Amino acid sequence: MKSIKIIGLGILVFLSQQIVAQEIEKNNWSSSRPDGHAPISVMADHYHGKGGWMFSYRFMNMNMEGLLSESNSISNDAAHDAGYMFTPLKMPMQMHMFGTMYAPSDKITLLAMASIINNDMDLQMRMMGVVTPFSTSSSGFGDVKLGMIYKFMNKNQQSFHGNITFSLPIGSISEMDITPMSSPNEILLPYPMQIGSGTFDTNLGVTYLGQKESFSWGSQLNTTLRFGTNSDEYAFGNQVSFNNWFAVKATNWISFSARIQGLFVDEIRGVNLNLNPIMVTTADTQNSGGTYLNGGLGFNLYASKGTFKDLRLGFEFSSPIYQKPNGIQLERKETITVGLQYAL
Template identity: 60%
Template sequence: MKKYICAIIFMAIQLVSAQEDTKTNWSGSRPDGHAPISIMGDHTHGKGEFMFSYRYMYMNMEDLNRGSENVAFSNALRPNDVYMVTPTSMPMQMHMLGMMYAPTDKITLMAMVNYLLQEMDHLTAMNGTFTTESSGFGDTKIAALYKFFNNKRQQLHGQIGISIPTDSIDEEDVTPASSPSEVILPYPMQIGSGTWDTEIAITYLKQWSEFSFGAQARTTLRIGENGNEYRLGNKYSFNTWTAFMANNWLSFSGRIELGAVDKINGINPDLNPMMIITADTANSGMTYANAGLGFNLYAFKGSLKDLRLGFEAAMPLFQNMNGIQLRNKETITLGLQYAL
């Protein structure tokens, strides 16, 4: 994480010295004034401004990776491995509501709540199939963004926040082995972390007359153990994006993300790690690279002024997983943002 932050700061210094001397500030009042809709905490606001947002995200996982190689489902099941059950797919939907408010020109406050719906299809060693489901409100996130500078069409701001465990880590459903009773679901099917987590980010932005550039380093650090005696892995990501402003109301963007997730620490005593691969903490954590393409629509005048619609579709470029896990597939993000 430290090397990512140093890289962004160095890049910011280089770009500051390389650009023309202009007093024009970086502006959010253009279609590329916000990052691709999948990026959180990408911008700040002026004193007294509010922004409300809604995002919908669909993420799909299918097939299996052992390390970075795609493997057959039979590779994860007895007699080829120790497991009795493997997941085959896991679609997830998330609805996110957010609000930002700037009490000063330097500080912007942010809060976000989300609601998740997810299901997982399974295959057993006896060629049986079944599906489990879970849904509910996830962790609540609050943060403060601090603007270090905004001049010469550039901005650098930092973010520090906490994730409050308002989620459930005791989601249950019926499986063929437990029927008709419900049993606790494995780690990926739980709604949140169950721990108080720290989120830190730093973001650099640069605009030209028709193009813009952004980079963000972000980390989520888990603290302690949850009530089920485990802790999800820390997350680290570095996003960089460019956008082209087609006109006053439309921009197109491309994004690259590099990231890593640590293994789960600890074990839920109610889960049998030999029953299904998602109950074995050895099958957690990964490194990855993703690419996304999207657009922003921006109402720059009229009764809908400052309403923004964002869309992005992302696909994995690379994923190297600990143990054996579902492969990440497509991620679709659609959102509305309205500033006052």
């Protein structure tokens, strides 16, 4: 009889623990819903439980076209009149991003990211009153990023975590192509056409997340710090990004999101002496960095069960609301980001 009571008491304790665990789980922020991840363009937005893996692929297409002098549109002729022989017309950029995340504990999630970048730029040369259009391109592997996310808090359907990422300068900073002035020889391409940074960079960020039954929200502050200069004696500007988003969980498999981002980018520090700043606007470091306010709309599709359980498809279309680049730069247009994320 005594053993039966002990067994019964053990069952009661076990059931009580399960009930408490379920209640705690209900009160925790959860990634197992379509809006459990931020819009697909936001990185390091979530973490995983101990032993969890995630593999991801993102494709981003960004377009730039036309010229701005600070926040004012200007013609290519005006840029030529400012002393530049070459001026850019447009620049589409595509990036393929591959990511892996693994959580050795409930507090720490490790991450690694690699990318393949394709840059194309249409330009025109004006000499002796004659305008000659031409194009340049560059492509290759970008810098590799390694880092971790640390979970500070997850309760009351709110979460707070920090991230630190180190960038390894794998990407090329010596991309070359042919121009009308160099033909048939190749010359070094300007700063925006290079694939990597050439510097060891650090990214620091904090993210706050909140959820209710049918909607969620988040804020993320990130900064990229570039230490020293690369082998060509320059470094891209430090930058600060502040993302805020709101998502509505329409069903258990789809959510819709709106995002707004403030982006502040410093000018290039130092000068690559192999580039002539009076030849083209993109070789002049005064024409780098700026202040941007971007808005985005997107959706997440999430499989909560079945053959594709924990597979997520994200899409976002974003565009500048306000932009004030330093000096003369291409005007930023639309950016489309599509991605797949699969958790184990």
